Amino acid sequence: MFMFIxxxxxxxxxxxxxxxxxxxxxxxxxxxxxKCEDISMEPSIQHGDFVLLTPFSVSTNRVTKGDVVFCxxxxxxxxxxxKRVLGMEGxxxxxxxxxxxxxxxxxxxWLEGDNKDASIDSRAFGAVPYGLIISKVSARVWPPRxxxxxxxxxxxxxQSD
Numbered sequence: 001m002f003m004f005i006x007x008x009x010x011x012x013x014x015x016x017x018x019x020x021x022x023x024x025x026x027x028x029x030x031x032x033x034x035k036c037e038d039i040s041m042e043p044s045i046q047h048g049d050f051v052l053l054t055p056f057s058v059s060t061n062r063v064t065k066g067d068v069v070f071c072x073x074x075x076x077x078x079x080x081x082x083k084r085v086l087g088m089e090g091x092x093x094x095x096x097x098x099x100x101x102x103x104x105x106x107x108x109x110w111l112e113g114d115n116k117d118a119s120i121d122s123r124a125f126g127a128v129p130y131g132l133i134i135s136k137v138s139a140r141v142w143p144p145r146x147x148x149x150x151x152x153x154x155x156x157x158x159q160s161d
Contacts, residue, residue: 033141034070036082040113040121041068044150045082050142051150053135063109063130064088068137068150071111074125080134083111083121089130097123109133 032053036045045051045068053070063069065085073079087093087102087110095102096116104110108127113119122128139149 032135034080034082034135034137038082038118040115040119041082041084042115042118044068044084044114045137045140046146049140049146051082051137052139052141054138055135063133063136065091069111070134070137071128072132072134074128074132081111081121082137083113083119086110086112086122087127093122095123102127107131 032055034051034053036047036049036051039047051068063085065088067085069083069085071081071083073081087104089104089106089108091104091110092101093104093110094100102110102122104127107130109130110122110127112121112123137150140146
C-alpha cells in the first residue's frame with residue numbers, strides 16, 4: 001500500500017514539474033501576455049491594455065521597422081518600456097527633439113512612443129542595444145472591444161537619407 005501511494009505521489013510530482021517547465025518555456029520563449037502601464041503608445045496601445053508577446057521574434061531576429069516591442073529601459077534595467085521600432089542598424093533617423101540626424105549603430109534600434117508628447121524614448125536616450133528587447137508585441141488581447149493586430153500606421157515616419 002505504501003509503495004502504491006509513493007508511486008502515485010511521484011507520478012503526480014513528475015507531471016507537475018513537467019507542466020510547470022512547459023508553461024515556463026512557453027511564456028519565456030514562445031508567447032506570453034504583457035500589460036502596458038503608461039500612455040506613451042496611445043492611441044495604438046492604451047494604458048492598461050493587455051498584449052500578446054512573442055519573444056521568439058526577438059531571438060530569431062524577426063523584429064522590423066514598425067514593430068512594437070517590450071524592452072528593458074536603457075537607464076533602468078528593472079523597468080520595461082513599450083515602444084515602436086522606427087529605425088534599425090544602419091538607418092539615419094531625424095531626432096525631432098534635437099533637430100539632428102542620428103545614425104543607428106550596429107546592433108542597435110531606434111525606439112519611439114506613438115504619443116510623442118508623453119514618451120521618453122530614443123529621442124532622449126539615443127539608440128537602444130538590440131539585446132535589451134525582450135519581446136515583440138503581436139496583438140492587443142484586452143479589452144475585448146479592441147482585440148486585434150496593431151496598426152503600423154504610426155511607424156510611417158519619413159526617414160532621412
